[in-house]
Amino acid sequence: MTMLNARYTDPPFRITRMSHVVIRVTDLDASLAFYQSLAGLVLSRRDDGAAYLRGVEETSHHSLVLIEGDSPSCDAIGLRVFEERDLDLAETWFDGKGIHTEWTTRPGQDRTLLVRHPSGVPIELTARMERLPRPLTEYSARKGASVYRLDHVQILVPDVAAVGEALMAMGFRAAEIIRKAGTDTSIGMFLHRKNVPHDIVLSQGAGPRLHHFSYVVSDLQAMFKACDVAGEMGIGTEVERGPGRHGPGNSAFVYFRDPDGHRIENILPPMQIMDPDEPVAIWSSDQKEKIVPWGQPAPMRWREEASLFTGVPLGDEGDVARWSVS
Amino acid sequence: MTMLNARYTDPPFRITRMSHVVIRVTDLDASLAFYQSLAGLVLSRRDDGAAYLRGVEETSHHSLVLIEGDSPSCDAIGLRVFEERDLDLAETWFDGKGIHTEWTTRPGQDRTLLVRHPSGVPIELTARMERLPRPLTEYSARKGASVYRLDHVQILVPDVAAVGEALMAMGFRAAEIIRKAGTDTSIGMFLHRKNVPHDIVLSQGAGPRLHHFSYVVSDLQAMFKACDVAGEMGIGTEVERGPGRHGPGNSAFVYFRDPDGHRIENILPPMQIMDPDEPVAIWSSDQKEKIVPWGQPAPMRWREEASLFTGVPLGDEGDVARWSVS
Amino acid sequence: MTMLNARYTDPPFRITRMSHVVIRVTDLDASLAFYQSLAGLVLSRRDDGAAYLRGVEETSHHSLVLIEGDSPSCDAIGLRVFEERDLDLAETWFDGKGIHTEWTTRPGQDRTLLVRHPSGVPIELTARMERLPRPLTEYSARKGASVYRLDHVQILVPDVAAVGEALMAMGFRAAEIIRKAGTDTSIGMFLHRKNVPHDIVLSQGAGPRLHHFSYVVSDLQAMFKACDVAGEMGIGTEVERGPGRHGPGNSAFVYFRDPDGHRIENILPPMQIMDPDEPVAIWSSDQKEKIVPWGQPAPMRWREEASLFTGVPLGDEGDVARWSVS
Amino acid sequence: MTMLNARYTDPPFRITRMSHVVIRVTDLDASLAFYQSLAGLVLSRRDDGAAYLRGVEETSHHSLVLIEGDSPSCDAIGLRVFEERDLDLAETWFDGKGIHTEWTTRPGQDRTLLVRHPSGVPIELTARMERLPRPLTEYSARKGASVYRLDHVQILVPDVAAVGEALMAMGFRAAEIIRKAGTDTSIGMFLHRKNVPHDIVLSQGAGPRLHHFSYVVSDLQAMFKACDVAGEMGIGTEVERGPGRHGPGNSAFVYFRDPDGHRIENILPPMQIMDPDEPVAIWSSDQKEKIVPWGQPAPMRWREEASLFTGVPLGDEGDVARWSVS
Secondary structure (H helix, E strand, C coil): CCCCCCCCCCCCCCEEEEEEEEEEECCCCCCHHHHHCCCEEEEEEEECCCCEECCCCCCEEECCEEEEECCEEEEEEEEECCCCCHHHHHHHHHCCCCCCEECCCCCCCCCCCEEEEECCEEEEEECCCCCCCCHHHCHHHHHCCCCEEEEEEEECCCCCHHHHHHHHHHHCCEEEEEEEECCCEEEEEEEECCCCCCCCCECCCCCCEECCCCCCCCCHHHHHHHHHHHHHHHHHHEEEEEEEEHHHHEEEEEECCCCCEEEEECCCCCCCCCCCCCCCEEEEECCHHCCCCCCCCCCHHHHHHCCCEECCCCCCCCHHHHHCCC | CCCCCCCCCCCCEEEEEEEEEEECCHHHHHHHHHHHHHCCCEEEEEEECEEEEEECCCCCCCCEEEEEEECCEEEEEEEEEEHHHHHHHHHHHHHCCCCCCCEECCCCEECEEEEEECCCCEEEECCCCCCCCHHHHHHHHHCCCCCEEEEEEEEEEHHHHHHHHHHHHHEEEEEEEEEEECCCCCCEEEEEEECCCEEEEECCCCCEEEEEEEEECCCCCHHHHHHHHHCCCCCCHEEEEEEECCHHHCCEEEEEEEECCCCEECCCCCCCCCCCCCCCCECCCHHHHHCCCCCCCCCCCHHHCCCCCCCCCCCCCCCCHHHCCC | CCCCCCCCCCCCCCEEEEEEEEEECHHHHHHHHHHHCCCCCCCEECCCCEHHHCCCCCCECCCEEECCCCEEEEEEEEEEEEHHHHHHHHHHHHHHCCEEEECCCCECCCCCEEEECCCEEEEEEEEEEEEECCCCHHHHHHHCEEEEEEEEEEEEEECCCHHHHHHHCCCCCCCCCCCECCCCCEEEEEEEECCCCCEEEECCCCCEEEEEEEEECCCCCCCCCCCCCHHHCCCCEEEEEEEECCCHHHCCEEEEEEECEEEEEEEECCCCCCCCCCCCCECCCEEEEHCCCCCCCCCHHHHHHEEEEEECCCCCCCCCCHHCCC | CCCCCCCCCCCCCEEEEEEEEEEECCCCCHHHHHHHHHHHCCEHHHHHHHEEEEEECCCCCEEEEEECCCCEEEEEEEEEEEHHHHHHHHHHHHHHCCCEEEECCCCCCCCCEEEEEECCCCEEECEEEEEECCCCCHHHCCCCCCCCEEEEEEECCCCCCHHHHHHHHCCCCCEEECCCCCCCCCEEECCCCCCCCCCCCEEEECCCCEEEEEECCHHHHHHHHHHHHHHHHHHHHHEEEEEEEEHHHHHHEEEEEEECCEEEECCCCCCCCCCCCCCCCEEEECHHHHHHHCCCCCCCCHHHCEEECCCCCCCCCCCHHHCCCC
């Protein structure tokens, strides 16, 4: 995998981690009730028609932005870069590839570069956010899962390898790859910059679509608390899958659907993967017993349903397949 | 419910708790590997063709007996009575009802009265077992779920109310009852003598059959450990249902199928129910969101499959429906 | 131990379990803040100068009563009997021993017999309390340790054996006994009626005094939550001992001091002990490594401080030492 | 703190994380029994007189090296750099400061640069180790705490600020600083390269000495398992401090002493700290209730005892205080 991960140690600009997710919701109050009571996210700011939330371990202004709109979708995923100058390096680099970028703004965020990525996934890059107190020791105020921090997003795309290459060109490293049995075709790819197996997970499917975003929780008790609160809220059927165990990444997980059908995962603190020579885990799609080591199969809606990106038609892969990573 | 539970405070003989389960297995070594490695039961004794196991909290010789045989089935469920003289009171009481009993023996058990209960369920009563050391502090030797103690059995019978009445006549108390929606028909009944909601759970279905037996584990971590060991053993698909939460009884649960298809449940330490005037919880079968507060539906095989009682044909309800409790 | 526990199977009246504790506190609001926010007890009723609390698993009106007074003390420990008629049997039995009893009342309790026990410990017997909803599934409202139910009290007395005998005469069974090394003198005794090792624990010390009352919590996470809330409330030094592990009873524990210095323990769900022939565990006081299997020694104040019983002078043992159990 | 952490984003060479610790032990078998049974470390290699161990999440050859010797001490702490060329950059950089380095070897490690750091702490730098399978899914083989991975070391030095500056010059970032009350003197400093608050913690004391090394465990249950195994092994008094909660870093912790008195900490997965503008937490030494939010005080031996570095006399601060970081 040396070639695959070539840009990890010398990236063109230094992405550090998944930073935030911006989703449209049709009823802001209903969504806030869900994300505060069940997930335990903390409100950083609320405007007319928008709310900004962070996990109990986060001091950055937001990792989840809810924007009220007519229909549910995902406006953008946000990546953090190390320093301001990495934004400029990024702008130049994308320019050189003929990829459209624009400077944009968002409350609580500093200078933000919006990338119209050829995969169709809108990506925001930022180096800084407003800093707020870490709510970690406000134990009495914790609710539901009291999620700690955003970990990763999973995105469905028709051509995993092509989008994966495009992201690796930006410095992502493949930690784990799922191949279609008997072929070299990648149908799943765990890409990371920070020291866990995943900042962005790609999975083969009609896309581009946001399958889920995933927050770290403290332990199994926090997962069960969220499930129990779901039951108490009368939305127990929205505990869509799990608690269970992933083979790839080894995460213990549970998935919930929010009032608009957006999907949030809770996972236990993931394993540490950070050495550039750490072996890439390769899985074959017929190793079902490894990929889902135990438990009931994922329900059909978990397999088929996902959130569109705002304004990006399903099936629009852009020109990623033709896009050179060199 | 006063009438229902009338015999609880003045039982004809003093059953104290679910004591043990005797099952036939087709490959004793395979079954032992399952119950020792995954469930973490401790071997008390092994004979040619039989093994006796106990939980890490149990000092009684066995709570699970495995007997090698040609086909899987359940030989008997065992109940503990307070003292020797309760066995004699039981014999007299069953005699008076015209119910056949006989004295039998089993290694590690003292004097044992086998009751050919009209429900078709073979019931063993005993007052004492050989005492062995409590393995609780042998932390290094713990395996899998390291189950603590047997809690209850669940039995499928066509006529829950009739079998329930028969058991209440023996002193059991109904802690929780599930009624067919819009009717007075009981389709589920949690019966107990010890101070948790269930020693024997009755559920409507083709019977009599043993649906599962249930062991208490320490916490969610122990449940997940058993699931992970199942995956490691290559039998992850035998994690049949859960981890999840029951509405009735409020237990967190997970179900496994053993190599012969017998079903073992792991539950967290159940709630305390022991006052005779503790309200009986009544559930209606259409309160799905209360009965299964969250999570994926139980798979079909969990609903349909169960273990026959040895030599008792399916559909044989005996004469329980006509049997008077007075 | 057959003789010791002789009255367990045929008690003179049927005590079933530790029921409640009544303590005097000097600032009811401060005490309520402590017991609601840190322990997670649920308020059942508040009058002028008194509050009644129950655990999240309890449907009985109260397991803890706080009464505002000039100085902290314990008014009574409460025991539950099986049925109303057991109260009358108790009255007669105590009368026969020349022990003073009187009928008393307390909000939320039915007919109550107050026993001026020769040990100096005021004991209330009751068969029924007002029933309230079980708060167990109000997950969002849980606070701190969200204690499940009262488990036991620990009482300091100068003569453990004498008080132990007096309690065994009332039907208690000794589950575990700690002997002064090299002697037959009991310096600790775990007495129970329900199916765990302890409803009343006796420990040698200047007395009679209430050392602590103990509530069951779900798991280690609940224990740590209470400790973390203590820190958040600025009373982290009142996490007096633990989390740790007891040898006798095998409970994981933590102790807190309330605003008046009353001591509350949190323990994990205790082991099941209920067969009359279950071996009595005998410990010798020099088996330090068994009695405190690991961790820092208990601090001096844990060893020396305890709550007086209201109006009962320290050192007043009554005539228990001369009182016959036959 | 901008200046303090100036070299974090542009380090002279790229240290990525704490890598390993090399300690001398007087009885290799006894030490292996401790680290395998209690901590749950996995043996990667055993030679005559040396053993190499890794956590269940680690694929690098070792994070702990035990070398049999006449007296206990710490030979070196090991840091990982991103790539081979960072070793050469490091050599040049230390040369330029007049700090002695030498190339050395250790089984399972690639090219290794040993730095005779002026603080007196021997530091090994390496870019690669032999890769071994990740034992994470060998659930049945887990023992004791089944520690996941090495997290950090804590070192006692007389002049925290000076050593801290020296380490920040190498690219470390201060995440948290404890100041002597009423002064600007740093008496504790949490320095990190990876995304948690600590790779190296400095604490004021007679030194240089290794106070402890710390491994991440999955949850409180794993911590308690290790404590219970300590009790089972008869070394319960070597559970020296905790389980408890640190204020700085917010880690839940427990400390054990090994057969030679070396100290190993277990902590829960630490919080994520990785943005360069993440605020530095400043604590004052008189904020006792913040620094130790709850629980019994650390025992004297935890405060006073630590492991010498091999061949480095106590009190030898080298010339770090005079050593320029510019």
